Amino acid sequence: MILVRDGFETRETWPFECLRCLRVWEEEFVVRHFADDHGNEVEIWLSSGVAVQPPWSGTCCPGCGAYHVTSFPSGYLARHPELRPEAELVPELVPVPEFGAAAASGPALEEPRTPLRGAPVAGRLLVAIGVPVALFVGYELYRNLVVVTHVHH
Template identity: 35%
Template sequence: MSEFTGNTGRRDGATAVVHESYSFACMRCGHGWEQSYEIEHHVDGAGHEFVLHVADGRVVPSPLSRPACAHCGGHIVRIMRPGRVSSARDAARRPERRPPAPVPTVPPARHHWQLSDLLHPFQRKAG
């Protein structure tokens, strides 16, 4: 999920930048999406380290803190490794795979009824 790229100079004072990507699925409405982040490591004036999460050039909250669905606003969101949503969409677009047709079996031999077989219960015993 992470890729270290060193100091890319994205923002002043960033000591390192790590790229992370995640797949998200909303458990409320089923919407799925993927997002990549640049996690910039900084040191403030007092020497304390902090990070900034950047997505699409904007500083955003950590995706792990409380993600929200852009479709319905729900906060019950599953976070997965990258590529899960796109692979599910690709699978949904593929033609349906059908199992091979069953091998026809030979039907059991049928009994050919004769009129005498049908009348047998009605015949009286000679006696």
């Protein structure tokens, strides 16, 4: 049995970024610091009252579930507000146009659009992989159809 002497707790906010989906978020932790009679120090990390691994050990992205996550220094997002997670977008309510003569004379109302956060990354990834593959396949077809057929004639 080890007797723990004094202890104290601190609150730490850790900002993270997922390197897969580029989501940025913050998590708040309570860190309990203890020392025993032999001078050994122990930290217990809590998130929402539950003991968890330290933030540098296996953090998972809440958006896509990836474990390829990096963290920023404490207070980094306060100094760089452009990186802060955006507030959840609430779509505006648009009145439904009435049927009949009144609706025909007014302008058409569009449905509100909410931006897709992961779409630009997926599109760039598709282009980055698809273009080289298409060029390679095109070259192989050209080489097999044109160059090889001229050599055999």
